[in-house]
Amino acid sequence: MTNQRMVVAVIFIVAAALRVSAGEVGPGIHRGIKCKAAPQYTYDVCVPRAYAEETGRRFPVLFISSPGGNPGFMGTENWADENSVLLVTINDTENNQEFSQWDEIQTAVMDSVETSLRLHPCLRFSMGFSGGGMASMRLARRYGEKFAGVVMLGHSGNGEDRGLPKHITVAFVHGENDRTHSIGSVESVFKKLKSRGHIVRKIVGDWGHETGAVEHRLLLLSWMLDLSRLVHPLLSEDERAEARREIKRRVEALPNTPDAAQRLKNAEGLLELPDSEKWPEIQALYAAWFSAKYDLASANTDIVDRHEALNALFNDERTRKCAAADQKRLAAELSDMRKKQPVKTEWAARQMYDQIAAFEAKAGQNKTKLLQAAQSYAALARSYPDTRAGKKAAEDARRLGEALGIPVQ
Known part of the structure; x- marks a missing residue:
């Protein structure tokens, strides 16, 4: 490297460091940013590319916590970039701290990012594992109207659900074999939240006290983000209308999605949203879902596997809502397959x-x-x-x- 290039590189690095210290961050990952009013506490930020392109926009944000501090981004970086979501880690909350210290740390981070990032006023989410999940629910409860949802990984909240505003959506990812925080406690809170009018969802699997797979949390985060853009009570009518237009565009794009697995994922994500049955695009959405399931089933090279997958599709409740012609064609294909060995x-x-x-x-x-x-x-x-x-x-x-x-x- 020439001396001139080295000088330019040093200037760029120093300028970037000054921007971070001043609270100005561009796309990418920025670690160890000190809270303005409490520099003993830090947070990390992951900024999507759209942040630099849409300078007049305020962005959804996901706050992440862990039981031992420094949670990292938990595999959400690509998802956040694709969905134009800011990520903020709360680095200093840990188990065995007093609630007052949790509140102090969370407040320090919130106050800092409020003044240094363009945050959406109410599309704010929190996520954490184990004690970090409890801290995440506490954060959403404390900041009520500014939040839209919480993803709980391996925790029920230990009572932090009490007083949680009804508009806040809660999702759980939990292991059936969790001996640290039982599945029973999650089931109990799930029922309570549902009875209070919260929109809730859960993924339960065959694991212990673990975070669950990354795809589980990404699935729930996508669902929660789409849902909140449609139903959060503090959204403007213009924002709700734009969310509906975006859904229409996504439904229209489904037939042009060549990968059947991706097409199915996109279609099922939309079908999980409340009131999707009332959308004018619902039949087109079911058609895309059916075609994706059919293509995946038909791709099985083993004829017995193919028959089992097609039979599962035929018996799926959603198939009953698909076009009669598709149902008839599938029934005829299954009937023909059952006449031949094996x-x-x-x-x-x-x-x-x-x-x-x-x-x-x-x-x-x-x-x-x-x-x-x-x-x-x-x-x-x-x-x-x-x-x-x-x-x-x-x-x-x-x-x-x-x-x-x-x-x-």
Whole structure:
């Protein structure tokens, strides 16, 4: 590097540092920014590209917390850039601090970003894992009208839901095997929030006290952002109208989305929004959803896999709302597949299996009926040993036999 280039590079770095210290940030990631009134506390910022392009706009923001401080952006950087959302991490709240210290830290960060970033006045969200989730719900409750939603990862809030304004949407990502913060506590708060009129959603999976997959939180954040742009009570009529126009544009773009998985993701995200059934675009939306599901099912090279996927589509509740012609075409295709091997045998075994499973479900704790179910599973396994349903039936026969203490052959 020449001396002249080195001087230019140094000037650029110094200028960037001065802008950050002055509270002016451009697109990209900026770490360790000191709070103006309380420099002992810091926050990180991730600024989307649109921030520099739309200088008159105020942007949605997501505040992130963790139980041990310095949460990082938790895999949301690309999502935030694509959706023009600011990310702000609250670096100094931790478990085992007094609530008063949480409030002091959160206030210091909020006051700083209010004066240094163009924040939307009410499209503000918070997210955190474990104790960071509790801190996130507390933040949303304290700043009420300025917030729109909270994503709770591995926590119920420990009572912070009390007094949470009704317009704030809450989503939970939780592990069924969480022994630190039980799924029962989340289920309880979920029901309470729903009964109070909150819009709530949850994703529960087979994991412990963990954050869950990144795609889970991104799915919920996208849903929450779209939802809030439509229903937040403090939005202007112009903002609501623009949100509806944007949805119309997205529905119209669906048929031109070549990747079926992406098309399905986009369609399902819109279908999850409240009152979507009342939209004038609803039939076009269902058509895009059906085509995506059909294309994905048809892409299976194994004919049994393809039949199972198409059968699942046929039985999906949403299919009942799709065009009659699509339903008829799908039914005819399934009927034709079931006349040929190996689907013919697999389908016969599957129908028998479903009948036995339904009988078991109705049996409850009745040991006599459970034994009958176990024997029926065993008979199915003997009759169709090489089918998927037959192999599953053999496993269920052993399961029930062990539970009853009776060997089932």
